Amino acid sequence: MIDLSDLERDTITELINIGVGRAAASLSEMVDQSVELTVPSISFVQRFSDANLIAAPGEVVSAVTQSFNGPFNGDALLVFPEKRSLELVRRLLQVDVPLDSLGDLEQEALMEVGNIILNACLGSISNILGHPINCSMPIFRKCETRNLMPDACPPGTSETETTAPFLLILHVQFMLRENDIDGYVLFVMDLDSIQTLKRMVNRYLENALG
Amino acid sequence: MSHPRSVLLVDDSKFARLLIKAFIESGFPGWSVDEAAEANSAQQKADSSRYDYFVIDFNMPGKNGLELGADIRRQHPDATVALLTANIQQDIQNQAEALGMDFIAKPPTQEKITAYFSAKEAAHD
Amino acid sequence: MSDGNKDGPANINRSSAKDSGTVLHDIAASSQSGTPPAPVQTTSGRPASYALPDANLSLALLENSDVGIIAIRRDGTICFWNSWMEQTAGFKAADVFGKTLNDVFGTALPNRLHTAIDDCLSLGMPAMISPSLNKSVLPLRPQSQFAQKFPQMQQSIRIQPVSLSDEDVICAITVRDVTLAVQRDQLLRRQAAELAELVTKTRRSEDRTRAILQNTIDAILVASEDGNLEPLNARAQELCGPQGDPEIKNIIQFLLPDCGNNPPPKPPSDRLLTDLGTGVIEILACPANGHNIPLEVAISHFTAYGRYHYIITLRDISQRKRHELEIQNTMQELENSNAELEQFAYAASHDLQEPLRMVSSYTQLLARRYRGQLDDTADEFIHYAVDGTQRMQRMIDDLLTLSRVGRHGKPFQPVPLTGLFDAIEANLKRAEAAPAGNVIRQPGLPVVTGDPSQLLQLFQNLVSNGLKYSDPTHAEVHISAREFDSFWRISVSDNGIGIDPQYHASIFEIFKRLHGYGDYAGTGIGLALCKKIVERHGGNIHVESALGEGSTFHVDLPKEHNVL
Numbered sequence A: 001m002i003d004l005s006d007l008e009r010d011t012i013t014e015l016i017n018i019g020v021g022r023a024a025a026s027l028s029e030m031v032d033q034s035v036e037l038t039v040p041s042i043s044f045v046q047r048f049s050d051a052n053l054i055a056a057p058g059e060v061v062s063a064v065t066q067s068f069n070g071p072f073n074g075d076a077l078l079v080f081p082e083k084r085s086l087e088l089v090r091r092l093l094q095v096d097v098p099l100d101s102l103g104d105l106e107q108e109a110l111m112e113v114g115n116i117i118l119n120a121c122l123g124s125i126s127n128i129l130g131h132p133i134n135c136s137m138p139i140f141r142k143c144e145t146r147n148l149m150p151d152a153c154p155p156g157t158s159e160t161e162t163t164a165p166f167l168l169i170l171h172v173q174f175m176l177r178e179n180d181i182d183g184y185v186l187f188v189m190d191l192d193s194i195q196t197l198k199r200m201v202n203r204y205l206e207n208a209l210g
Numbered sequence B: 001m002s003h004p005r006s007v008l009l010v011d012d013s014k015f016a017r018l019l020i021k022a023f024i025e026s027g028f029p030g031w032s033v034d035e036a037a038e039a040n041s042a043q044q045k046a047d048s049s050r051y052d053y054f055v056i057d058f059n060m061p062g063k064n065g066l067e068l069g070a071d072i073r074r075q076h077p078d079a080t081v082a083l084l085t086a087n088i089q090q091d092i093q094n095q096a097e098a099l100g101m102d103f104i105a106k107p108p109t110q111e112k113i114t115a116y117f118s119a120k121e122a123a124h125d
Numbered sequence C: 001m002s003d004g005n006k007d008g009p010a011n012i013n014r015s016s017a018k019d020s021g022t023v024l025h026d027i028a029a030s031s032q033s034g035t036p037p038a039p040v041q042t043t044s045g046r047p048a049s050y051a052l053p054d055a056n057l058s059l060a061l062l063e064n065s066d067v068g069i070i071a072i073r074r075d076g077t078i079c080f081w082n083s084w085m086e087q088t089a090g091f092k093a094a095d096v097f098g099k100t101l102n103d104v105f106g107t108a109l110p111n112r113l114h115t116a117i118d119d120c121l122s123l124g125m126p127a128m129i130s131p132s133l134n135k136s137v138l139p140l141r142p143q144s145q146f147a148q149k150f151p152q153m154q155q156s157i158r159i160q161p162v163s164l165s166d167e168d169v170i171c172a173i174t175v176r177d178v179t180l181a182v183q184r185d186q187l188l189r190r191q192a193a194e195l196a197e198l199v200t201k202t203r204r205s206e207d208r209t210r211a212i213l214q215n216t217i218d219a220i221l222v223a224s225e226d227g228n229l230e231p232l233n234a235r236a237q238e239l240c241g242p243q244g245d246p247e248i249k250n251i252i253q254f255l256l257p258d259c260g261n262n263p264p265p266k267p268p269s270d271r272l273l274t275d276l277g278t279g280v281i282e283i284l285a286c287p288a289n290g291h292n293i294p295l296e297v298a299i300s301h302f303t304a305y306g307r308y309h310y311i312i313t314l315r316d317i318s319q320r321k322r323h324e325l326e327i328q329n330t331m332q333e334l335e336n337s338n339a340e341l342e343q344f345a346y347a348a349s350h351d352l353q354e355p356l357r358m359v360s361s362y363t364q365l366l367a368r369r370y371r372g373q374l375d376d377t378a379d380e381f382i383h384y385a386v387d388g389t390q391r392m393q394r395m396i397d398d399l400l401t402l403s404r405v406g407r408h409g410k411p412f413q414p415v416p417l418t419g420l421f422d423a424i425e426a427n428l429k430r431a432e433a434a435p436a437g438n439v440i441r442q443p444g445l446p447v448v449t450g451d452p453s454q455l456l457q458l459f460q461n462l463v464s465n466g467l468k469y470s471d472p473t474h475a476e477v478h479i480s481a482r483e484f485d486s487f488w489r490i491s492v493s494d495n496g497i498g499i500d501p502q503y504h505a506s507i508f509e510i511f512k513r514l515h516g517y518g519d520y521a522g523t524g525i526g527l528a529l530c531k532k533i534v535e536r537h538g539g540n541i542h543v544e545s546a547l548g549e550g551s552t553f554h555v556d557l558p559k560e561h562n563v564l
Helices: A006-031 A082-093 A103-128 A193-208 B014-027 B039-048 B065-075 B090-098 B110-124 C009-022 C023-034 C054-065 C082-091 C101-105 C113-123 C179-217 C234-240 C248-255 C318-370 C376-407 C417-430 C451-467 C526-536
Strands: A034-044 A060-068 A073-081 A137-146 A168-174 A179-190 B006-010 B032-036 B052-059 B080-085 B102-105 C068-072 C078-081 C127-129 C153-165 C169-177 C219-224 C229-231 C281-285 C293-304 C308-315 C414-416 C437-442 C449-450 C477-483 C487-494 C540-545 C551-558
Touching: A006 A103, A006 A168, A006 A179, A006 A193, A006 B014, A006 B052, A006 B090, A006 C009, A006 C248, A060 A082, A060 B006, A060 B052, A060 C023, A073 A082, A073 A103, A073 A193, A082 A103, A082 A179, A103 A179, A103 A193, A103 C113, A103 C179, A168 A193, A193 B014, A193 C054, A193 C293, B006 B014, B014 B110, B032 B039, B039 B052, B039 B065, B039 C281, B052 B065, B065 B080, B080 B090, B090 B102, B090 C219, B102 B110, B110 C449, C009 C477, C068 C082, C078 C308, C082 C169, C113 C127, C113 C153, C113 C169, C127 C179, C153 C281, C219 C234, C229 C248, C234 C248, C234 C308, C248 C293, C281 C308, C281 C437, C293 C318, C293 C526, C376 C437, C376 C526, C414 C417, C414 C451, C417 C451, C417 C477, C451 C477, C451 C487, C451 C551, C526 C540
Parallel strands: B006 B032, B006 B052, B052 B080, B080 B102, C437 C477
Antiparallel strands: A034 A168, A060 A073, A060 A137, A073 A179, A168 A179, C068 C078, C068 C169, C127 C153, C153 C169, C219 C229, C219 C308, C281 C293, C293 C308, C414 C449, C477 C487, C487 C551, C540 C551
C-alpha cells in the first residue's frame, strides 16, 4: 500500500482543485452561464471495489476516458450515472426537449466536458511539476459501473502490489442553475506511477519552500 | 521599502499556505505570515491581532472566501483583502471587486505573489 | 465520433518526424516547389510490409482530405493548411503560413480554442471542441445547401500534439464539417418537441374526456363482442358493484342484440318495464342498498380495432316515471269526472223528460180543449206554455245526443264523404229544410276515418246551420276538402249572415246563442255537439267569418288514429 503524507495528499488535492476551477471557468465561458465545480471529497483506494461509487454495480454510467503517459502513466475517467450525464449535457446546452438517450452531438459535448475537466486536472499537475504529460483523445463509453474498471485480478488470487492499480477518486459536483449534478473523476495509476508522482511532488515542495 | 507587514493566509489547503508563505518570506524578508485553515479560526486571529493583508481562498469548508472577505472588509477597513482562488470565473471576480477585494488566480507562483505585494506597497508609499 | 485515438498519433508522428528530420511547414513548402521531401522510413516496431507511404503520397492525402487540417508551431504560427481549409476559410495556404490564427481570422476566435492550443503545445494535452458547446469556432463557409440556415459551418474540432523531436512539438488541428448532423439534430429536437406537445395535448384531452365520462349522471357501460360488460364511469360501477344490483349485468346482456352462443335467460317480468320491440327499453334496477330505480336503456355500437362493441347507457328515470304517474292520475280523475258529468247530463235529461212530457201533454190538451172558450189572454198564455215545453223538449233531446257522443261512440271505420253528404241532402230534403241545388259539393270528396253516424250528425249540423243563418232564397252551402300531411280538412262555407270574430271561440260553447229565439230556431247545443264529435275523432274545428260575409267551418280530421 502506498503511503502519502498529509502534505503530499493536500498538494495533489490542491493541484486538482486548481485544475477543476480552471475547467469550471472555461465551461462557464463556453456555455454562457455560471458553472460551478467543486470537489467535495478526494479518496485514494487500492481497489476499485473499495470505492464508494461501486455501491450500485449495475448502474449504467457514461464515462469519458483519457489515457496519459509522461513521467507517470494511467487512465483518467470522468464518470456520471447515465441519467446525470443526460441532465448535465442538457443543462449545459440549455435544451428542454429530453430525448431518451444521449444524441451524437450530446455525446460529443459530454466528451468535451470530460476533456476539459481531465485536461485541467492533469494540466494543473503537469504545469506545477514542470513536466508535460502526453495524453490521448477522450473516448466515450456507456457501461455498468462494475465493468468500468474491472479489478486487475479476479477475487481470491493474490496480487502483487506493483500490478494492482492505484485509484485516486474525486467526487465532483457541478452546480448549474438550481441543480447539483454529481459525478466522479478517477485517476487510475500503477504503483510505479504514483511513486513517481509522489517523488515529483516532494521535489517540487522542496524547491518551492527552499 | 517601508516597515515589515503582517499577512494572514486563509486556505484549507496546507500546501497552498506553505507555498504562499514561502513566496512571501523569500520576496519580503521580515514580514510576518500567519495561517488559518478556515473562516472561524481566521476570524479569531483577525480579532486578536492586526493584519495589513488578508489572502483568502474562495473554496473552503464553512464560510466561503467571499463571505469571510466581506466580514473582514467591514471589521478592518484599513486592511487589504485579496481573494485567491482557482475559481477564476468572471462572476466571482466581479463579486470580489464589488466587495473591495483584490483577486489573485491560483496557482500561486513566486512571480505572481511578489508582483502583487510590490504593487500594493508601491501604491501605499 | 466516440472513437478516440487511444494510441495517440503522437508516437507515430514523433518517430516519423524525427526520421524525416523536417517539419511539416517545410514539407508543404517543398511540395509547393515540386521538390519531393526526404523519404520516410519504417517505424521500428512495425513489420516492413506496413512501410509508411512516401511523403508525397502522405501530403497528397492530407491535402485532399475531406477534413480541414491545420498545423501550428510552438510560436503560434501556421505551418500547414490543406486545400479543404483553403476552400472553406477562403485563404490560400501561401497567405497564411507564418501567421497566427488570430492574424488570419481576426481576434474573434473563442478562448476555448486558444486555451486548447496553448495546453496542447505547452502541456501535450489533446482537446476536442464539440459543435454543441461551442458555436462555430472558426469562421468557415458552410456548404451551399446549408448556407441559408447556417451562416457558418458547424464544426467538430480535434487538437493534438505532434512531437517532431524531444523539444519540438507542433499542434495539429483537424476540423470536420458537421453542419448536416447539427441540422438533423435540430430537426430531431423540433420533432421531439412537437411529439411531446402532442402527447401532452392528447393526455389533456383524454383526461377531459375521462372526467366528462366519470361525471356523467347516466351510467355508461361497454360490452365487447363476447358480451363481457365493463362499467365505464362511477355511476355504472355503483350499479354493477357490490352495493348495486347483482342482476343488472344479466339483464343488460339479455337486451344486447347478439350476446354470444348462450343467450342469458329472460329476466323476471317485473324487471322489464316495457315490452321488448317497442323501441323504448325500460328496466327496473334493484340495488342491494336502496330503492328500486327505473332505468331507460339506450344501446348504441361502434367498431374499434376490428371488434364490435356496444355502449349501454342507463338513465335514471325515477323522476320521469313519477311525473308520468301524476299525469296518469290526473287524466284518470279527469276522465272520471267527465264520465260523471256525462252520466249526470244523461240522467238529468232522461229523468227530466218524464215530468216534461206530462207538462207538455197537458198543456197541449189544454190548448186543444179550451182554445176559444176562455178569454184571449188565456189563449196567449197557453200558447207560450206549449211553445216553452216544446223548446225544452228539443233541448233535452240535444243534451241527450251530446252526452251520448262520448258514451255511445261506435268503432271507427272508413267513411266515404260522398255517400255521407248524399245522406245529409236526403235528410234535409225530407225535412224540407233545403231546396234542391243549394248544397254544392266539390267533386271527389275523400274517404275519412271515423264513426259514420257521428260524422253524419256533425256535417248535417254544419250544413243546416249554414242554410239556417242565410237568406232562404239565395242560401248556398259549399262543401270542399283539402289534404294536409296528417289530416283532411273538410270545409263547409255558407253565404249567410256571418259571425262577428269576437264570438268565433265562444260559439262552440254549450247553450251559446248569438241571436234571440225569434230570429233563428235552435237550442244552442249544435256547435257544441260538433266540437265534441270532432274532438272524439282527435281533430279540430274552427271558423273563418266576418259579419255579413258568410262563414266557413273547417273540420280537420286526422288520417291516422293511433291512440284510440
